[in-house]
Amino acid sequence: MVSKINVDNDRRQNISSSNFYRAWYCNRGIAIRYKHVGQICLCPPSYYGDRCEFQSQRVSVTLQMKASEYRTMIVLVLTLIDYNQQIHSYEQVHYIPFRDCKNKFNVVLLYNIRPKDFLRKYLVRIQAFEKSSFAHRATWLFPIKFPVLPVYRLVKQLVIPADETHTIAKNCPLKCLHGLCQRYINSEDFFCRCDSKWYGVLCDIPYVCQCSFDSRCVGIINNRSICVCPPHKFGPRCLLTRSSCPPSNCHHRGTCIFSDERISQERFVCLCEDGFSGVRCENIQTKIDISFAVDVSIPQALLGHFITVYNDSNPTQLSIYKKVPFNLETVTFHFSDPFHILLTEFDEKFYLAIVQETFTASLHIAVQLTASYRCLPIEEILDATILQFRRLHYVKYYHTLCRKNSDLVCFYDESLMCLCNQDRFANCFNFDRSITYSCSDTNYCTNKGRCFQNSETCQTPLLCVCNECYYGKRCQLSTKGFGLPLDAIIAYQIHPNVPLTSQPTAVKASIAITTVM
Structure with missing residues (x-):
């Protein structure tokens, strides 16, 4: 019995040491058996050698993007180039704004020789294209400032513009033979964006495009074309066709979009229509229609503040901009999260729209704003003499305001919003009136229109508030x-x-x- 236990222990130790040896045989790589050769190593881009024992000289790029239109799929082509426009390596990143707004993408770009030529100057060029139409959005250029480093780290946040109009060069010093002269979005330098089948500093060198007929060639490396594929194709030459989305994959008329297998286990992503949410657009959002009475002027746009109340923590606030259609007198909000209070803001005035003790999902709520729903500033209802005191001293009078003013529904000061309840007491909570959420893309609204977004991190549809005599989605019409x-x-x-x-x-x-x- 004792000898059997010793044999089992020895066997376990041998198996354990064998697994440990296999795990670290290739260091950071993966060991596989290949025919009669035996064990070989598959190395990640950052290492090389028979056992992945050497570290590659490389550029490590970390990107986070913001796009003006959250429904448009963007392809970013990252290339490591030298000053002769020779491409050393490249990678592609597929960015879907509504899915990847908070994601960071990590890319490794390698030099084409080991060790790299320290006498050359290297740069990272990033081009952004629309996935469906191949329309060019922007190009960035980032120099390698410290070429002596074996590993250069580049971390950037890119704001992808709505179009390329502001990068088209008017007085370009370059004579692009088969391309368009443009300016880098992050510098004043010019470059030639070559047509398909042409490359070089001046787009004067022809090459044979090896991509499929319905794709786009954006460069050449080692006599092979760099291809940007349409949504339904993939592969280095875009010759492989994806299987179609299952008919029941996205509910409620949601749009099925192919996902990048390198960053997601899901083959498809659903882009939901307004009023629906969820991974498969299976959830119906609460619909809120807000109209305006005759004693309230109809604004161009309004801001909806959704307040959620908790028993054991402070209320949370989420603010959403909405534009009032020029031919309608009603604005519609779709909201999926639980909320208890809805305050609307326009023309520097606040109106109480909804108060509900219990949230019920998938409701249709219709509200008409009247002048009686307006929340008054504290300066209009509290005596000026009392307001001269410190705020800590006059806030105790807030309960009396609801009792003295029977028609008062709400009021506010610099940091509090107070609602008058049924017992005519003031129920106050912290309220941020400074939320603006100005757009990251300062060029989205034309003709000096003001641009707003609903989130600082994830850009839902941008909203332009136009000046007089201008109209259109981006104030582009006059x-x-x-x-x-x-x-x-x-x-x-x-x-x-x-x-x-x-x-x-x-x-x-x-x-x-x-x-x-």
């Missing part, structure tokens, strides 16, 4: 050049992305009269 007042009126009635048969009667009549004349 009525200043119209000779007749009727032209300006008709311009505001045109619905974008809507067929002619569904346009308002005024637009149809104007087109008919113009055609006859």
